[in-house]
Amino acid sequence: MREFSVPALVRAQRTEGLADSVFRTAEETPLLPVLSRRTAINPDATDEAPSPQGATWHDVTAAQFRDEVQALAKGLLQQGIRFGDRVALMSRTRFEWTLLDYALWSIGAQPIPVYPTSSAEQVRWILGDSHAVACIVEHEDHAMTVGSVCDSLPTLRRIWQLDAGALRQIAFAGRSVPDEEIERHRAAVTSDTVATIIYTSGTTGRPKGCVLTHGNFMAECDNLVTQYESVFGAKGRGEQASTLLFLPLAHVFGRMVQVGAIRAGVRLAHEPSLRPADLLPSLASFGPTFLLAVPYIFEKLLQRARQRAEESGRGGIFEKAYNAAVRYAAAQERAAFGEGPGPTAALRMQHQFYESLVYGKVRAVLGGKLRHAMSGGSAMNREHALFFKGAGVTVIEGYGLTETTAASTANPPDRPRFGSVGQAIPGTSVLIAEDGEVWVHGGQVFQGYLNNPEATEDTLRNGWLATGDLGRLDSEGYLWITGRKKEIIVTSGGKSVAPVTLEDRIRNHPLVNHCMLVGDNRPFVGALLTLDPEALDHWQRRNGRPQLSPAQAAHDPDIHAELQRAVVTANTAVSRAESVRAFRVLAMDFTEQSGLLTPSLKLRRRAIIRHCAVDIEALYASSAQAALST
Structure with a gap:
């Protein structure tokens, strides 16, 4: 089959914007819990608590959320944010991001997401390319990152900091703005209005800004919610559907979850950490119906x-x-x-x-x-x-x-x-x-x-x-x-190899945290492997082996023998010409902080090849490894 199509179940309303659903839900079902936010450990804090320990969840009704969105939208207008202006958001996933998105959409402004781990150069590029007029950051470190490049950003007028009470300050500034002013701005937003510009994570080259409209999100989310009613509506269980959002809101997947949940009346909660030690307690305490x-x-x-x-x-x-x-x-x-x-x-x-x-x-x-x-x-x-x-x-x-x-x-x-x-x-x-x-x-x-x-x-x-x-x-x-x-490997013998299948099979071994195949213009396909520290510790204790660090274990013959079995097993899925004939265990891991992973945890292949050039040369120089049995 060469083409497959499915007709739309829902058509986006041309005169509607994303924020309209917040006001409509508040009017129709004001007491419906549409979000849950974590109660701050410190009762004097103004922002959502950053971790689950010692905190509980409480619901935010549709009417309460509408009121908070409107108050913040008024403040943004009072502070000079206008229809069509671009405002950068640099934060982890938290309640305040959702609140800001809908406040900005209420006045026709465009939130520009920035990953919280972005470097100063990445921040400079995104804010400069988008001509952002303001930036809202999570904490002081982010503020310093933006501040270090603001001299090269002539359009940037304001920097607000969430953990310094920014939302309370903005809302307070807008208390004299009439409700009708927000209604007037919201009425001007249509499905063709730009909702956001999301910069690709950039596995190669400089990130590009993807222009997405309100209609793009409505076409996506409304059709998904309708088709997957059994998921988003918790059909047949007599309960409101709920989800815990821990994906980065700077990524389009997280943003889609947010918009879909708000439009479907799903109870939405936020977790800023992907670490199992933080995520699992949040899952246990919140109890989502889907993830x-x-x-x-x-x-x-x-x-x-x-x-x-x-x-x-x-x-x-x-x-x-x-x-x-x-x-x-x-x-x-x-x-x-x-x-x-x-x-x-x-x-x-x-x-x-x-x-x-x-x-x-x-x-x-x-x-x-x-x-x-x-x-x-x-x-x-x-x-x-x-x-x-x-x-x-x-x-x-x-x-x-x-x-x-x-x-x-x-x-x-x-x-x-x-x-x-x-x-x-x-x-x-x-x-x-x-x-x-x-x-x-x-x-x-x-x-x-x-x-x-x-x-x-x-x-x-x-x-x-x-x-x-x-x-x-x-x-x-x-x-x-x-x-x-762009990821196809072509060996010196002319064999084309798609690396993903083998990488996934090798990474299926618990000891392997990341795997990347190499072999362009080389005589055979090789692999770079990194070790999972937690799995390594568990494997060593279970097998009565000395407790080695990942850097030490990279040279341990027992670890190599274990990984060789994983590679040989994976090779059974492909031809000999496509198989991994040599591998090298690295003393370091691929991380976002090192610039070797994107924020969505994809391999930055070109960066890894540059960073690991010595290891790659050593891999191919070793004729003993090249004799790996398949």
Whole structure:
């Protein structure tokens, strides 16, 4: 199949803006809890508490949220922010970001997200390219970063700091502005009005500003909410759907979650940390009905569950339960597509036996109410998805870009094809071009790149977005991503290799934190591996080995032997010409802080190749490693 389309379920109202849903919900259901915010540990604090320890959640009703949005919008007007102005937001994921987004949208302004880990040069580029007139930062360190480059930003007039009570100050300044002034501004916002400019994380080159309108978000979110009513509406459970947002709001995936939740009346809470030590207590205390995350989060949750079972002497039981869940979900999948009878009686009995022993405990760690999760940003391991499905949590994998306002395809929750990224969401068409590139058309496709007509012309082809990703459509319109055009490795023998499949298989080993294949113009494919410190510590204790740091373990022969088995196993999925013939364990990890990962945790391949040039040369200089058996 070369093209697959799904008609829209909802059409964006041309005279509507995103903030209108806040005011409409407040008018229709003023007491509906639309957000939950964490009570500050310090009663004198003005902002949401940054961590779950010692704090509780309390609800914010639709009327309360509307009033806070309106008060802040008045203050922004009073402080000189006007229709069409761009205001940068540099913060972790927290309640105040959502409040600011809707206040700015209420007056037709454009929030410009900036990752909180951005360098001074990145901040200078984004604020300069967008001509931002103001910047709202989370804390003093961010303020200093912006302050260090503000002399080169002639349009920047104001810097506000959340942790210094900025929102209270702004709202207080606008107390004399009449409500009618906000209504007048809000009425001028249409679906064609620019809502935000999100800068790509830039795996290569300088970030480009993706121009997204209010209509782009409405086309995306309204169709997703309608199609996935069983997820966003908690259908049949007699409870309000809820989600804990921990994805960066500077990323389009997090922004889509926010807008979709507000428009659907989902109770939305925020968690600023992705660290399991912070995230798991928040999940347990809030108890979401669904989550949206990247595969890395699911991998870490699974890894934590496996480690806890092993440390309590129940590792064998966990592995048996894991295998039963995978087989059970795979049998269900085959039955859904008419390819098999479903789980056998014996398998159903096994599955039921492990429900209380393992699966229920996994769900309890996630808050106890979770039944659905959405995954995006990169490919998810099929076996992991099957395990979660067998354990009672359906992970709906999707695919999209900043340029498509997040998802362009997603798996149906009642008929997922695990390993694929699903079918086109309503209102979207997917086309496989002659060279295998995935093209997308729909109401969520962006307007172009800010100040970059050449890049826009290269990406938008008669309304179709050329994604840069390679893929195929199966007979039922499910999309399978096979690689990225710019990431294809071409060996000196002329063999073209898409690295993602092997990287994911090798990274499936608990000891491996990151894996990147190399081999351009080289005689064979090699791999750079980094170690997961927590998994390394657990493996060493479990096997009675000396406690080595990741840097020390990089040269340990026992670690090499363990990883060699992982590489050999992964190689069974590809031909010898495509297989990893040598690997090198690095003494360091790939991190966002080092500039080797994007904020969405993707590999910055060119930066890694530059940074690890010595290691790559050593890898190919070692003829002994090159003899790795496949």
